[in-house]
Amino acid sequence: MASQQGLMKLVPPLNFACVEEGLYRSAGPRGINLPFVTDLNLNTVIWMAQEDPLPEFLEFVEQKNIKFLRFGIGEVTTAWDPDVKRNIVGALQALADASNGRILVSCTMGRHRTGTVIGCLRRLQKWSIASTFAEYRRFTGSNRYRVINELHIETFERSFVELPDSENRPAWLQDA
Numbered sequence: 001m002a003s004q005q006g007l008m009k010l011v012p013p014l015n016f017a018c019v020e021e022g023l024y025r026s027a028g029p030r031g032i033n034l035p036f037v038t039d040l041n042l043n044t045v046i047w048m049a050q051e052d053p054l055p056e057f058l059e060f061v062e063q064k065n066i067k068f069l070r071f072g073i074g075e076v077t078t079a080w081d082p083d084v085k086r087n088i089v090g091a092l093q094a095l096a097d098a099s100n101g102r103i104l105v106s107c108t109m110g111r112h113r114t115g116t117v118i119g120c121l122r123r124l125q126k127w128s129i130a131s132t133f134a135e136y137r138r139f140t141g142s143n144r145y146r147v148i149n150e151l152h153i154e155t156f157e158r159s160f161v162e163l164p165d166s167e168n169r170p171a172w173l174q175d176a
Contacts, residue, residue, distance in 0.1 A: 093163075096163050115136045
């Protein structure tokens with residue numbers, strides 16, 4: 001059994017990646033992923049879906065005293081829908097607050113909604129649009145990306161986000 005537990009630590013959630021030091025992205029973790037997620041030592045989960053995560057993940061978050069911030073986005077159908085914009089900006093402001101510690105940004109599949117938030121973060125970090133889209137498409141698949149999500153990323157303006165003072169931002173956001 002001990003070796004099976006050890007092997008389970010090797011099973012990340014779908015679409016998992018380290019975005020920056022202490023910042024991760026993925027699909028909503030399942031039971032088999034929880035040993036892996038435990039080792040991330042998360043302080044905060046930013047949930048980008050309207051639907052609830054799996055009950056086992058919600059129980060995990062509660063048991064580990066992980067802050068759970070919900071910025072639910074439904075299907076994106078228009079460019080810069082005010083609700084979508086508000087939720088993306090809210091998620092970015094949470095990412096910019098160093099007091100949130102180690103963060104996982106997640107949604108059901110970890111592709112479009114999570115990818116849009118990370119794409120807007122990259123724009124906040126002054127990445128080129130080509131590099132930002134390349135990262136977004138790496139998680140959506142070359143033929144599964146959504147133009148409307150890319151439009152949200154492309155038209156994102158840094159002025160949308162109120163950044164905390166530099167001493168209250170993560171190191172990877174110091175130059176924003």
